[in-house]
Amino acid sequence: MNYENGYEYEQEIDLKELFFSILYRWRTIILIAVFFSLFLGCYKIASGLHSQQNAEAVAESREQFELDMASYERNLASYTQDVENLQKSIENQETYNERSVLMKIDPYHKPRASADLLVKLDEMEWVKYPDGLNADPTDSLVRMYASNLVQQLDWSELEKQTGVEALYLKELVSVGTDYSSNMITLEAIYQDEETAELILNEIISQMKARYREFSSMAGTHTISVVNQSVGTITDTGLEDRQKQIRDRVTTYQKNLEDKETALEELEEPSLPTELSKKKVAKEGIKFALIGGVGGAFLVAFYFCMIYVLSGKIHTDEELKDRFGIKILGVFSLPVKTGIFSSIDRWLERLEGKAVRPTDQEVLERIGLNIGNYAGPAKKVLITGTVMEDRLEELAGLLSELLPEIQLISGGDMNREPDTLRLLAECEAVVLVEEREISSYQKIQKEKEAIDALKKPVLGCIVL
Numbered sequence: 001m002n003y004e005n006g007y008e009y010e011q012e013i014d015l016k017e018l019f020f021s022i023l024y025r026w027r028t029i030i031l032i033a034v035f036f037s038l039f040l041g042c043y044k045i046a047s048g049l050h051s052q053q054n055a056e057a058v059a060e061s062r063e064q065f066e067l068d069m070a071s072y073e074r075n076l077a078s079y080t081q082d083v084e085n086l087q088k089s090i091e092n093q094e095t096y097n098e099r100s101v102l103m104k105i106d107p108y109h110k111p112r113a114s115a116d117l118l119v120k121l122d123e124m125e126w127v128k129y130p131d132g133l134n135a136d137p138t139d140s141l142v143r144m145y146a147s148n149l150v151q152q153l154d155w156s157e158l159e160k161q162t163g164v165e166a167l168y169l170k171e172l173v174s175v176g177t178d179y180s181s182n183m184i185t186l187e188a189i190y191q192d193e194e195t196a197e198l199i200l201n202e203i204i205s206q207m208k209a210r211y212r213e214f215s216s217m218a219g220t221h222t223i224s225v226v227n228q229s230v231g232t233i234t235d236t237g238l239e240d241r242q243k244q245i246r247d248r249v250t251t252y253q254k255n256l257e258d259k260e261t262a263l264e265e266l267e268e269p270s271l272p273t274e275l276s277k278k279k280v281a282k283e284g285i286k287f288a289l290i291g292g293v294g295g296a297f298l299v300a301f302y303f304c305m306i307y308v309l310s311g312k313i314h315t316d317e318e319l320k321d322r323f324g325i326k327i328l329g330v331f332s333l334p335v336k337t338g339i340f341s342s343i344d345r346w347l348e349r350l351e352g353k354a355v356r357p358t359d360q361e362v363l364e365r366i367g368l369n370i371g372n373y374a375g376p377a378k379k380v381l382i383t384g385t386v387m388e389d390r391l392e393e394l395a396g397l398l399s400e401l402l403p404e405i406q407l408i409s410g411g412d413m414n415r416e417p418d419t420l421r422l423l424a425e426c427e428a429v430v431l432v433e434e435r436e437i438s439s440y441q442k443i444q445k446e447k448e449a450i451d452a453l454k455k456p457v458l459g460c461i462v463l
Contacts, residue, residue, distance in 0.1 A: 013308060017315055020351045022303050026343065029299045036295030041288030068269035079263040086256040093249050101164055102171050103246075104191055107239035111193040113200035115228035117184040117207065119145065122220040138182045141218045145207055146177045146184050158202055162195060172196075173203065197230045311439045316462040319433060322440065323447055326373065326459035328430065329366035332356040366461055367401035370430060373458040374405055377427035381455075383410040383419055384432035385442045386463060391432055394461065414445050423449065428456045434463040 022029075097103055105111075121138045150173050155166035162169065176185035188199040204225060215221060313319050316327045335356070336344040357365075374380060382395045388411040395409040408426065410419035423429065429450050433443060450457060 016351075017318075018304065018307055020347065021307055021314060022300050023347055024344065025299075025303055026347075027340075029296050029303075032299045033292045033296035036298075037288040037292035040291030041284045044284045044287040065269060072266065072269055075266055076263075079259055079266060082259045083256065083263060086252050086259060090249060090252045090256065093245075093252060097246060097249070099165070100168050100171070101191060102168070102189075102238075103242055105189060105238065107235050107237075107242065109232050110189055110235045110238060111191065111196045111230075111232050112187060112189050113193065113196040113228075113230045114185065114187045115200060115204060116226045117145070117186065117204070118222075118224045118226050119182045119184065120222045120224070121218075122222070136179070136182070137219070138221070139179045141214060141221055142177055142179060142182055142184060144214050144218060145210070145223065146175050149175050149203070149207070153203060153206055158199060161198065162190075169199065172199065193230050193232065200228075200230075311441055312436050313433060313438050313440065313443070313462075314435060316435075316460075319443075319460055319462065323443065325431065325447075325457055326369070328369040328373075328459035328461050329362045330462040331359060331362050333435075363397055363401065367398055370398065370405065370458055371402060374428060377456070377458075378404070379406045379408070379426045380428045380430055380458065381410055381419075381422050381426035382407055382430045382432060383413055383423070383446075384434075384461075385412045385414070385438045385446065386432055386434045388412075388416075390434075390463070394432060412442070412446075413449055414442055420449065423455060424453055426455065428458050430458050431460040432463065433460055437463075 119138055119141045121141065150170050155169055158164075158169055159166055172189050174187045176187075177183070178185070186200060186203055188196050188203065190196040190199065208223060211223065307314065316330045319325060320327050335341075370380065382391055382398070384391060388409070391409040391411065395407045399407045407430075408422060410416065410422045413419040413423060431443070431446065447457070
C-alpha cells in the first residue's frame with residue numbers, strides 16, 4: 001500500500017463488503033423492482049388492449065399473420081421432407097458402401113477379365129443388300145448384342161456362385177463397342193481374378209445363346225471371342241470413383257445438419273397481440289418480468305455506485321487500511337426490527353457478523369486499549385467528524401473507566417477552531433468516526449492537522 005504521513009491515498013474496494021451492503025438494501029431493491037414490474041406490465045397490457053380496438057390495424061395484422069403462417073407451413077413441409085430424404089439417402093449410401101464389391105476392390109491391384117467379340121455377317125447375307133450401300137448392316141448386329149446387355153442378362157446363376165446380389169454384380173461389368181471393326185469389348189472385375197473370369201465367361205455364354213434369336217432378325221452371322229485375357233492392373237480412376245462415392249455420405253450428413261438446423265430455427269408465427277387477449281396477457285407478464293429484473297439491476301447498480309463514489313467509510317477495516325490507524329473498538333449497528341427482519345439476521349449470519357457485543361463490552365474494550373496505548377500521555381483529546389454531543393457522551397463514559405487519564409472532547413476540527421487549540425494542548429488523540437457518515441476527505445484533513453502538530457493518534461472508535 002502507498003502510505004504518506006500515515007494514510008493511504010488509493011482506496012481499495014472490498015467486494016464482499018460491497019456485495020453485502022447491496023443485499024442489506026433488499027427492501028428498497030424489491031420495492032423498486034415491483035414498481036418497474038407493475039409499470040411496464042400494465043403499460044404493455046394497456047397498449048395491447050388499445051390496439052385491439054383499431055379495426056384497420058386488426059385487419060392488417062390478420063392478413064399478415066395468415067401470410068406468415070402459410071409461409072411457415074410451406075417451409076416446415078419442405079424441410080421435413082428434405083430431412084427424411086437425406087436420412088434415407090444416408091442409409092442407402094451406407095448400405096451400398098458396406099455391400100458393394102466395387103468399393104472393396106483395391107484400385108492398385110484390380111483383378112480384371114476382358115475379351116473382344118468379333119461380329120461378322122455371312123457372305124450369303126451380303127447379296128441381299130444392293131451394291132454401294134453406305135451403311136454396314138453388321139452394325140445393327142453389334143448394337144443388338146451390346147445394347148442393354150448388362151440389364152438383359154440373367155444374373156441368377158452368378159448370384160448363386162458369388163453370393164452377391166445382381167445389383168452389385170452389374171456395376172462390375174462394362175461393355176464397349178467399335179462399329180468400325182464390328183467389335184464388342186467386355187470387361188469384368190472382382191476381388192480376385194478367378195471370379196472376374198467366371199463373370200466374363202457367363203456373359204459370353206449368354207451372348208452366344210442369343211445367336212439364333214438375332215440371326216432370325218438380322219441374318220446369319222458369326223460371333224467370335226478374340227483377345228481374351230485375365231490379369232491385375234492399376235486403375236487410379238477406380239480410386240477416384242470410390243472416393244467420390246464415400247464422400248457422398250459426408251455431403252449428405254452436412255446437408256442433413258443444415259436442414260435440421262433450419263428446421264429447428266423455423267419458428268411458428270405467433271398470433272399478433274391485435275388478435276389475442278391471451279397474447280396481450282403473456283406480453284404483459286413478459287414485460288413485467290423484464291421490468292422487475294431491470295429495475296432490481298438498476299437499483300443495485302445505483303447502490304454500488306453510491307458505495308464506491310460516496311467517499312464515506314463503510315467498515316472499520318477500510319479506515320485501518322487507508323489511514324493505518326488502530327481500531328480501539330467498534331460499536332454494533334442497531335438491530336433491524338419489523339417485518340421480515342429475520343432476513344436481515346440471516347444475511348448477518350451469512351456475512352459472519354451475527355455476533356453483536358453490547359455497548360458496555362465495547363466501552364470496556366476501548367478503555368483497555370486507550371490505557372495500553374496511551375503510555376505517559378495523561379491528557380487525551382477525543383475528536384472526530386461526528387456530532388459533538390456524541391463525542392461529549394463518549395468522553396464522559398470513558399472517563400469513568402480511565403480516571404488516571406484526562407479525556408476532553410472537541411468537535412470536528414475542520415469546523416471548530418477551538419478543537420485545534422485543544423489539540424495543541426493535549427498529549428495524544430483518539431478519533432471517533434461513524435460508518436456511512438464520516439468521509440475520507442474530512443478524516444484526511446483531520447489526520448493532516450494532527451500530524452502537523454506531531455500528536456500521536458492512539459486509535460479510532462467506530463460508531
